[in-house]
Amino acid sequence: MPASTRLLAVSKGQSAERMREAVLAGQRSFGESRLQEASAKQLQLLDLGPLDWHFIGRLQANKARAVLRQFTTIHSVDSLELARRLARIAAEERLDPRVFFQVKLRPDPAKGGFEPQELLRHWQELQSLEPLQPLGLMTIAPLGLQAADRLAMFHECAALAGRLGLAELSMGMSGDWREAAAAGSTWVRIGSGLFGNRNPSAPLEP
DSSP states (O other), rough: OOOTTTTEOOOSSSOHHEEEEHTTOOEEEEEEOOOHHHHHEEEEEEEEGOOOOEEOOOOGGGGGGHHHOOOOSEEESSHHHHHHHHHHHHHHTTOEEEEEBBBOHHHHHHHOOHHHHHHHHHHHHHHHOTTTTTEEEOOOOOTTTOOOHHHHHHHHHHHHHHHHHHOOEEEETTHHHHHHTTOSSSSESSHHHHHHHHHTOOOOOO
């Protein structure tokens, strides 16, 4: 993995004990997408000191305040409406969350995100929504893409981030992190490639 690419350990569905092992091995950044599950594990791991918690799932509007209180970085800001809501609540809570704007570069009914032209159209407002701290762009490759197509898509995302003056890229998961890293990803989100299969008894978010 290139030195410029950092590992975000996707710990959703994993036990606090497995995460503790990862922390003792040197991992400090973790990605979660279920608020209730993450809250329980954050309490169980308090004795390890401050950890770097990233929210990576689709963010429901009614959970925005709780997510802002418990996560320093959000990877899935996928609409102008959500960005406005996060900015308003963050100001009320006196927080300055780091955010990635999710973009959809290929048709995929299973994924949300800004279309590139939509992001460009709203960019002036998005970058001025204090106290949000825009870090970069996040994208997810649709299932079924070949490696060369994934690489091309990740390069498109990197080019769009460069056009917007954004330095960070959250791209790549266990199955495609190599293509993402080759395209300049600064965060790869790896779960099964790090922990193995998820814990089937992990609680699900209602």
